[in-house]
Amino acid sequence: MARFLVARVKVSWTALLALAHFAYLLVGATIFQILEREAESNNRNHFQLEKLNFLSNYTCLDGPALEQFVQVILDAWEKGVNPSGNSTNPSNWDFSSSFFFAGTVVTTIGYGNLSPSTVCGQVFCVFYALCGIPLNIAFLNQLGKCLTIHLGRLERGVVSVVPHKQTMEALTVSLFFITGSLLFLVVPPLLFSYVEGWTFGEGFYFAFITLSTIGFGDYVVGTDPEKQYISLYRSLAGVWIIFALAWLALILNMGARVVEHAIGLTQPGFSKQEEDEEVSSSRLEDSSKV
Template sequence: MKKDFSCCCPSLIPSRETACFYLLFVLIALYMLAGAAIFSSLERPAELQAHQLWETRLKDFSQEHNVSCEDLKSLLRHYEEARTAGIRTERGRALWDIPGAFYFVGTVVSTIGFGVTAPSTVTGKILLVFYGLLGCSAAILFFNLFLERVIKLLSLLIFWCQRWRKGPGRLDSRSSDTISNEEGNPSVYQVTLILFVAVLLVACGAASLYSVMEGWTYLESLYFCFVAFSTVGFGDFVSGQREHHADSQGYQVANCLMMLLGVCCTYSLFNAISVIIKQGLNWMLRTLAWMYSA
């Protein structure tokens, strides 16, 4: 019966790539639902508590200074609009001088997008669309080329390790230019492990720098490193925005280099993990096909 159905309706049977796409979509949806339930149970009580505390403080301030709550809320709405232009309660570094603008375009092309700085003029917003289109595309190409360089370096290391173990007289007469066969190429698990260690080392080193320069705890600095390097960019922690950072040229350079290296390594790690996930999806499809045909 199953064979007759597959012969009569071959168009209804998706290809392996299509089935992999559908399966991945379902798993991502389930993963997001599970994450939403977990984070909602963790963060919702704190959100309600923060709202209650804010309303209490607003009423106390209104009564203490004899200001109506509506006038106070109107002033706060104006302040929220002013934050887009870089106005803060505590004076920070200039956002749109050359170093500040360079930091902004760096968050654009790397797709981090902290949200601390954003264009306020219509011309700037229109320009950002075309600037980001080209810049983000070039950055993704750079990240892919970075991953290729990492794989090539690992291939060379594996080749020379094999040559050292076998000895010069017992190795074939191939040169380092002919290591593209499967024996000399690193596995995806080796690449993932190396990249994971690299991301861990860069994040730990960067966290040490940020904890000293920004006044954050080490755990907060590690959290910032993951948010920044993974290009999530929530904007709750942003480096290099204090007023005295404008005079710290060395820290600005180190911050940019840390961001670049961290994003490159993390993007490459995500690519390697995605290959492992696809292998897992193919295994699940083969298992389902075996169970269906049994």
């Protein structure tokens, strides 16, 4: 009877989470459509109007010729060449930019504004990602463990001084979250805003989209041809991404544990089912060793 109840809890929570997941996607799709569709239509109409004005001002060109030139611009952009400026624009493949690109490959951010255009580069990118992504995951896990150890030491040190254990643990975790937020989500956007000429909102948007590994590519540091960047600028941005990803992964892991703990409090069978699964898996491992 108990096993039947546990199985029923497991199925119900799986169905509930699946329903919540798809409902979340539907709500997001609806809101994005409401917010962005009209702006896209306005931008498209504005672009078409600008093309008509351009043709009217330069009568030597016709529609097909202009469309061909637009395609040339799009092809250049897809290959990482900024259409604005001239041939003296900074290279996308100097060492600093290449280091930044390598970081976006192994972290699976993939902004999409730059990619290898040669066959050799594409083949190397495939094998580089195959080896680099697992290496990056292992490094982030190890870095997260180190952060967890230091956080645990900080908690024990605080608890040894103050007797209220749960309160001080909560304060320690909050301090860790606030400090990390300042180091990785507040100060970097300020620097990006200053260097790139963005607003703080745009800098914060870039930081979050980057650290969540979404990587739209609409905002990327060090790509403005009219600005002179220091040589290590994008390399430092790559280092920031690595350490910030480790911090964010730890925060998300803590959040997942809080959710699991809350589910365990409301549904005791859920925690019991997890314990049974852990015991069963450990038994299977022991039997396989024998």
